[in-house]
Amino acid sequence: GAAKVKVAQVKTPGLTLFKTCLFKIIVPAAKKAEIRASQNHINPLYAYPTLWYYMFMQAIDWTDIHKKYKGLWVGLKDDEETVVASGKSIDEVMKKAEEKGYPKPILYKVPVKLTYFVGSIK
Structure with missing residues (x-):
């Protein structure tokens, strides 16, 4: 006790x-x-x-982004969840985002296939 x-x-x-x-x-x-x-x-x-x-170490669910934008570049708002533009190149995404009033989106290349890695590279 x-x-x-x-x-x-x-x-x-x-x-x-x-x-x-x-x-x-x-x-x-x-x-x-x-x-x-x-x-x-x-x-x-x-x-x-x-x-x-x-303050900001929390998980963000990009499941829908990965499904909808496979293989494309996306431009995200500062909330890191809202897609403001997408395209095959960074230039295309930047142009679309600027036209929508977002001159500095967060750029992310959505992978075609999600893979996992555990371990180390020697």
Whole structure:
């Protein structure tokens, strides 16, 4: 019984420290970055380059993009999910995106086939 109490006592301060860091440091920094970035008309990630790790490390489902745009280049909005243009070349995508009012889309070449790799290259 005593060992379990000690483990619980060790884990709780770590969780408290995590919550403190998250809500007292990281979230306020993210809010400040967004405000500063919007005032300067830039992406918050440029205002605080390390901020992406704390606030934006989440999975994005590109399943539909992979199905619809196999083998093509796509231009994405800053949300990294919305396709604003697609084409066989970067130039084609850039031209279409600019015509739609997106001069700097995120460019991504959608693979024809999704493959997986586990291991290392020697």
